[in-house]
Amino acid sequence: MARAANSPISYVLRDPAGKTPTPIIGLVRFNNERLKIATGFKVKPSHWNADKGRVKNVVEAVDKDEINGFLERTEKAVGGIITDLKANLIPLSKETVKERIDAYLNPSVEVEKPKTLLDFVGWYIDTCPTRLVRGSKARTGRFISPDTIRRYKTTLNGLEAFAKTYPRPLLLDNIDAAFYKAFTAWLTAKDYATNNVSKYIENVKGFMSAAVDEGFTTNMAYRKFANLREDAENIYLTENELSRIYELDLSKNARLEKVRDLFIFAAWTSLRFSDFSTLQPEHIKADENGNQYLDLRQRKTGGRVQIPIVHEAITELLNKYNNCLPAGISNQRTNDYLKEICQLAEINDRILKHVTKGGKAVVKTSDGWGKMSSGVEKWTLVTTHTGRRSFATNMFKRGMPTVLIMKLTGHKKESEFLKYIKIDAAETLDLMRQYLGPRSITKIA
Structure with a gap:
């Protein structure tokens, strides 16, 4: 040849x-x-x-x-x-x-870079199942969770609706102060609560940060977008209210009984829904003296917590289910059942819940949100996360040092932890009286 x-x-x-x-x-x-x-x-x-x-x-x-x-x-x-x-x-x-x-x-095909925010967010969401978490040391190396992807899709839906009303195309280079002002105004006009608006803005900032990292834009205007948040007026349940819930006879209603038991477990361990609904026998340990404790990594943060098994309700529940709690149902369905349970337990004190919606201060009523209200019955506000708040608040009222409660809840910042302390004015005054009242002084002979 x-x-x-x-x-x-x-x-x-x-x-x-x-x-x-x-x-x-x-x-x-x-x-x-x-x-x-x-x-x-x-x-x-x-x-x-x-x-x-x-x-x-x-x-x-x-x-x-x-x-x-x-x-x-x-x-x-x-x-x-x-x-x-x-x-x-x-x-x-x-x-x-x-x-x-x-x-x-085999030349690599040059993929056209997304030019609009909507195109980029759609592409970003499509790649989320194989994309690692950004900016979180606790969750480094973990894929973006399905819950986070759902929140991203909600933001994308909002952006798509907003884009139909915005006179400028949502090019990545156009995401600036004018966009921020118009988007927040549009969300506010939709009667969204301030904290809900803030979640949309946080996601947009995250998308733009990723677009910069991917080399799709050099626009850094998003860094100046303010996240306007207000302290949420969430409730907690007192130890007495938790006892009333635990003592309910739900033996003829397995649906409610299992949800009640999971909630009580959360209220005396501080676990989130994502943790107590997936708890396994392997998470239960014992020290050299035979004292049992929970040892697990929190699914949300990846942080490790160790929680002593001391409260009798927790011991009884673990024995009841042979150290294997019933499988959790969806968070939304659990919240629905919890309200039903708390109504049966007559958790019906009237609560005033203030929030900013549509740029106006309003109060939650039985019929929705209004300027004047006698409040709503407490059971209507209970969710799975109420258990975690109840634990933190009840331990605080018992006098447990904040640093120890944070060890149990897994909080790293005291500022974030203090948002969980939900005592009202009367309870605050009682605690103050305990500290300000007379104490016995030992006389030296």
């Missing part, structure tokens, strides 16, 4: 004696090395000119021009690759030569 003296590649057939089309193989030679490459083309051996390394000019070989053109271009390209490697003093090896030839034969 003839080969031009200055050509590093020649072409042969995999099966020269075959009767059917057979692959054309490229043989690249350099520095006494030989490298095989696949051309991706086949030809009948009877149509092949072995001396020239090309398809014969016969009528039956209908694709001869396309194949020969490819072989010619590839021969020139391989020659150029060898020359370039030598000129740049890059050692010729099978690895370096193959990498360059593969890049030529």
Whole structure:
């Protein structure tokens, strides 16, 4: 088989004696090395000119021009690759030569970069299942959770609706102060609560930060977007109220009984729904003295907590379920059942819940939100997270040091933990009286 003296590649057939089309193989030679490459083309051996390394000019070989053109271009390209490697003093090896030839034969397709915020967010959400959490040391190396993806989709839906009313296209380079002002005004006009508006803005800032990291934009205006938040007036349940719930006879209603038991477990361990609904026997440990405790990593933060099993309700529940709590249902369904349970337990004190909605201070009423209200019955405000708040508040009222409660709840910042302390004015005054009241002083003889 003839080969031009200055050509590093020649072409042969995999099966020269075959009767059917057979692959054309490229043989690249350099520095006494030989490298095989696949051309991706086949030809009948009877149509092949072995001396020239090309398809014969016969009528039956209908694709001869396309194949020969490819072989010619590839021969020139391989020659150029060898020359370039030598000129740049890059050692010729099978690895370096193959990498360059593969890049030529299989060029990467340039994907068009998203130019609009909507396109980018859609692309970002699609890649979330294999994308690692950003900006969280506790969750480093973990994929973005389904719950977070759902929140992203909610934000995208809001942005899509807003885009229909906004006069400017939502290009990544247009996400600036004017966008921020218009988007927050649009959300506020939708009667969204201030904290809900803040969640949308937080997500937009996260999307823009990711777009910058991906090289899709250099627009950093998002860094000045303010997150306007107000302290949420969430409730907690007193120890007496928790006892009333625990003492309910729900033996004839397995649906409510299981939810009640899970909630009580949370209220005396401070666990979130994502943790107590997936608790396993392996999370229950015992020290050298036989004292049991829970040892687990929190699903939300990845932080490790160790919680002594001391309260009798927790001991009874673990015995009741043989150290394996019933499987949790959805958070939303659990919240619905909890309200039903708390209503049966007559957790019906009237509560005033203030919030800013649509830019106005309003109070929750039984019929919705209004400026004047006698409040709503407490059971209507109970959720799975009420158990965690109840634990923190009740331990605080018992006088447990804040640093110890934070060890149990897994909080890292005291400012975040203090948001869980939900005592009212009367309870605050009682606690103050305990500290300000007279104490006995031991006289020294």
